[in-house]
Amino acid sequence: MVKVLQPGFYSSIQDLGRYGYQNYGVPLSGVMDRYASTIANTLLGNTSDSPVLEITMAGPILEFCTSTLICISGANMEPALNKTPIQNNKALEVKRGDVLSFGKLNCGFRAYLAVLGGFQTASVMGSFSMYQGITNQISIGKGDELTIHSIPSPAKKRHAVMRVNNDYLKANSLGVFKGPEFDLLSEEQQKALWSTTFTVSKYNNRMAYQLEEPLENTLAPIITSLVLPGTVQLTPSGQLIILMRDCQTTGGYPRILQLKASAIDVLSQKFAGNSINFKLRNI
Amino acid sequence: MPFKLSYKRFGEQAILVEWPKHIDEDILSDLLLFKKKLTTHYEGAAVQINHAYNSILIDYERVNFRFGDEVAALKQVYKTNVTESRLAHNLWKIPVCYNKVFGIDLEALSEVKNITEEEIIQRHTKVTYTVYFIGFLPGFLYLGGLEETLHMPRKATPRLQIEKGAVAIGGNQTGVYPNASPGGWHIIGNSPINFFDITKDCPCFAKAGDRIQFVPVDLKVYEGIKALVDAGVYQLESEVLHG
Numbered sequence: 001m002v003k004v005l006q007p008g009f010y011s012s013i014q015d016l017g018r019y020g021y022q023n024y025g026v027p028l029s030g031v032m033d034r035y036a037s038t039i040a041n042t043l044l045g046n047t048s049d050s051p052v053l054e055i056t057m058a059g060p061i062l063e064f065c066t067s068t069l070i071c072i073s074g075a076n077m078e079p080a081l082n083k084t085p086i087q088n089n090k091a092l093e094v095k096r097g098d099v100l101s102f103g104k105l106n107c108g109f110r111a112y113l114a115v116l117g118g119f120q121t122a123s124v125m126g127s128f129s130m131y132q133g134i135t136n137q138i139s140i141g142k143g144d145e146l147t148i149h150s151i152p153s154p155a156k157k158r159h160a161v162m163r164v165n166n167d168y169l170k171a172n173s174l175g176v177f178k179g180p181e182f183d184l185l186s187e188e189q190q191k192a193l194w195s196t197t198f199t200v201s202k203y204n205n206r207m208a209y210q211l212e213e214p215l216e217n218t219l220a221p222i223i224t225s226l227v228l229p230g231t232v233q234l235t236p237s238g239q240l241i242i243l244m245r246d247c248q249t250t251g252g253y254p255r256i257l258q259l260k261a262s263a264i265d266v267l268s269q270k271f272a273g274n275s276i277n278f279k280l281r282n283i
Numbered sequence: 284m285p286f287k288l289s290y291k292r293f294g295e296q297a298i299l300v301e302w303p304k305h306i307d308e309d310i311l312s313d314l315l316l317f318k319k320k321l322t323t324h325y326e327g328a329a330v331q332i333n334h335a336y337n338s339i340l341i342d343y344e345r346v347n348f349r350f351g352d353e354v355a356a357l358k359q360v361y362k363t364n365v366t367e368s369r370l371a372h373n374l375w376k377i378p379v380c381y382n383k384v385f386g387i388d389l390e391a392l393s394e395v396k397n398i399t400e401e402e403i404i405q406r407h408t409k410v411t412y413t414v415y416f417i418g419f420l421p422g423f424l425y426l427g428g429l430e431e432t433l434h435m436p437r438k439a440t441p442r443l444q445i446e447k448g449a450v451a452i453g454g455n456q457t458g459v460y461p462n463a464s465p466g467g468w469h470i471i472g473n474s475p476i477n478f479f480d481i482t483k484d485c486p487c488f489a490k491a492g493d494r495i496q497f498v499p500v501d502l503k504v505y506e507g508i509k510a511l512v513d514a515g516v517y518q519l520e521s522e523v524l525h526g
Contacts, residue, residue: 019329019331019345020331021421021486022331022333022342023332023333023334023416023417024417024421024422024479024486024487025417025418025419025420025421025422025423025479025487026421026486027421124481125481125486133420133421133462133479133481134421134481177292177294177295179293180291180293180299180301222304223304223305223306223335223336223337224335224336224418224425225299225335225336225337225338226299226333226334226335226338226339226340228293228294228296228297228340228342230294231294248418248419248420249333249418249419250335250416250418250419250425258293258294259294260294260295261294261295261296283292283295283350
């Protein structure tokens with residue numbers, strides 16, 4: 001069991017998402033940055049869909065009441081075990097009574113904490129991912145006790161070594177494909193899309209990232225149709241909205257671009273004020 | 284009658300199939316029939332199929348696929364005839380309390396439209412609505428059939444909190460909020476029914492193609508139904524429609 005002494009800014013349990021219920025209007029959810037969560041899980045020998053703790057902006061303080069192995073990946077938030085700094089992307093043994101804390105946000109926006117076997121919180125509709133109206137909690141709270149597997153002590157040592165490329169944390173180029181309504185854009189609008197450096201607005205969360213710079217828009221809304229995480233919508237006021245993992249299943253704004261899966265990982269590590277630009281890719 | 288469909292690639296992982304850009308029941312029937320055939324075609328594969336008014340999205344995220352080959356296969360499936368082509372649908376009778384306690388925008392709507400509140404309720408309840416799909420929120424039914432005299436542009440500033448069960452009008456649509464949520468629609472009543480139940484395998488009682496009729500109930504009946512719903516013993520009234 002892991003006791004939450006402080007929850008941090010916003011920390012929630014996520015896996016790879018809730019599949020099979022989109023026909024009922026249920027969002028896919030799941031970790032924002034799949035690259036990071038997969039590294040953390042893989043270094044522990046977990047399957048990549050094992051539930052992890054997604055930590056946003058400022059980290060929690062957690063007390064381990066069970067010995068286990070942990071691995072942190074994604075954003076660098078100066079993690080420390082019993083106040084001694086530890087590294088990201090490295091499997092570490094923690095013992096009963098150890099306290100994990102985080103410091104300053106140095107790079108990126110979301111860190112992932114994996115534990116051996118994954119967090120064992122409530123699974124609803126085939127997924128551990130927390131989401132309003134589906135799971136009882138939408139994020140972890142002070143005093144919560146998160147169930148984890150107990151492992152025999154001392155833990156079997158893991159010597160997994162993996163080359164982890166963290167360059168994506170600093171990247172600001174998002175690979176995109178044309179969306180279903182892209183061809184309705186004028187040549188000038190298309191040009192503006194490729195040449196503008198956009199700024200992430202303060203309206204950014206697990207549902208969507210809004211961008212500050214508007215794109216002059218003359219497109220009418222569409223008949224409500226289907227959207228996916230990574231869909232870039234253009235609102236009547238010219239605002240660009242990039243849908244993320246907790247997005248609705250349908251939407252009525254023109255879908256002008258679709259992010260590459262890896263670009264969702266890149267954007268997940270961005271916050272208000274960060275710059276991004278779009279780069280058209282061929283499939 | 285077959286429609287001319289377009290097949291578009293939607294990112295790395297999905298194909299979007301589109302019908303002509305209208306909202307109508309012929310498209311809905313054709314689309315639901317295609318969707319049913321696709322569900323059989325992809326049985327056992329980790330492929331997600333979802334639909335809206337005039338499109339189907341097939342998400343291959345968890346399987347390998349080649350766009351060209353897959354579109355050819357989809358076109359073949361669309362052409363396949365199935366003998367049993369009529370899908371059975373339910374007509375659901377949804378109790379709604381239009382009392383002012385809930386219908387907080389009834390008065391304003393009545394003034395703008397210059398029709399009495401009774402007339403609004405009468406026009407809202409006499410129609411049988413068609414369920415096109417579920418989206419926006421878990422359990423939110425997109426309904427077609429709202430009478431034109433009740434069409435009303437969305438509020439310029441959405442409310443931060445709309446109650447669970449709120450029955451509302453927005454643009455040319457009407458619907459029920461399955462859970463509390465922000466929203467810009469005009470609220471005319473409330474239904475005590477659960478539109479989304481996570482404890483059930485099928486969390487929504489209604490499905491695309493079903494029909495919905497709103498039945499007006501007074502506050503006392505509303506409270507009675509609500510108590511039964513909360514206790515998990517309320518039986519929603521419905522009948523089976525064929526074709």
